[in-house]
Amino acid sequence: MEKISEIIKSPINIHSQISAKIVRKVNEICINYNVKVMLRKSGSIRLIPASSMLSMATFFVSKGNEVEIIIEGDDCSIAMKEIKKFFIEDLKHVDDESGTYELLKNTSIAYEEIFNSIALGLIVTDENGIITIFNKAAEKVTGFNLDKAIGKAISDVIPDIDVKDVLSNGDELLNKKFMIEDKILFINITPIYVGGKISGSLIVFQDFPQVEYLEGELKRSRKLDKAFDIIIGNSGKLKDALTIASKAAETDSNVIIRGESGTGKELVANAIHYSSKRKNKPFIRVNCAAIPSTLLESELFGHEKGAFTGAVTQKMGKFELADGGSIFLDEIGDIPIETQVKLLRVLQDKEFERVGGIKTIKVDVRIIAATNKNLEEAIKNGTFREDLYYRLNVIPILLPSLKDRKEDIPILIEHFIKKINKKLGKDIKFVTNKAIKALIKYDWPGNIRELENLIERCITLCDKEYIDLEDLPSYIKNVKDNKEDDIIYLGRNYDLEKMEDYEYKIIKAALSKYKSFNKAGKALGLTHKTVASKARKYHLVEN
Structure with missing residues (x-):
């Protein structure tokens, strides 16, 4: 197969209207002599398939500028003579308005800028599958250079992409997963129609990390039920946890909320219940760590009269009171091992007997548990049942500590100032930047609860309209930056x-x-x- 090239000077301004004439002539020559014709502007690396209007639509050359003609195929020499004659003699007699040239040229430049500014990879082929447009994102994602892609068959550049069915039948290929080298791509291929006929194909793709990122942002931007408005914060980690909580509220599955003390586990449990279908039924809270182990079983399941010394009347337990609604078992890691057996039965069979009773009581209760303990370690130590753990751990929610969401400290401070001002009848306006920086530098082992208590202390003791660095306790304002002032x-x-x-x-x-x-x-x-x-x-x- 022969390949030749020659450089000529354009006798006319070439724009999309002139390109239409070139495309017609080139197609005629390509058929007659079995060749492929490419054009390249002087100073450009981009090759343009001269037989494709999709490519030539953005090919602009000023009068007198050089154009390289590259011909590949069988009868290249004869084909070159005809094309040169067409350019030098025939085009010279075509009427051209300079105003039209400038207008179309600027429009073309705008289109090219748009194509190259799109973050998605974009490839356009003609009706023969020859690449006519290949934007910068396509270069970046595929690793192929523009000059090596334009004018080539899509199958030669990216063998895994097949546009035959799209070009012949108009079939669309949507959300197809492809591997190009070590990259995972999601690709859409659709036909391009001109005058009711298929004149090419459009290939749009993006790499998997970007898809993951967009999916994550979409999940985070999901509109939460107004029941979640009680939880203050915008950090990514908090939003991730609340997104899971919001989805959990749509089901009756058991939930366990993990997090350090003071991170707001009860608020999340509250939001899950009041955004669920059980919101009009009871929400019963039980702090398992605050109830003596000898009384916990009676508190949870109730007791019959005379069941033990002091049981002078029958008493309903928390599970009975929560029937139809939700029960929040806070600090579930502190439940004695013997009580865990009875709790497991409630989880499995939704039934139990009161202490000292023989009547089986059926309940319909959704269980939301919470703990700051390492339950996995407790299982190893024999203080927490493994079967109970798996029953509870259907939907785990991990709440970040305040030191892991320090970007939320300013809005938490603003929230607590409003809340505590109202409670104490004070009118503190704001916290100074110096004070906020010190508060952000501190690691908050007591988390949000510690921050709220500190703001209440400062508001109570402050005689000004604002809280300054000097109003903070010494263990906060004198904290050393453990990051050694590194950015x-x-x-x-x-x-x-x-x-x-x-x-x-x-x-x-x-x-x-x-x-x-x-x-x-x-x-x-x-x-x-x-x-x-x-x-x-x-x-x-x-x-």
């Missing part, structure tokens, strides 16, 4: 990540905090355009 804390034994990974985290954190390109840019010392560009680069926003 990014790496720890003692660390592995460095790529610079782009740090840039991604910083841009994401800034946008999460400030919610706009302008504000994030000011905080980072960048222009809003730079922040926007990098946000798109890392797929943090839609293009």
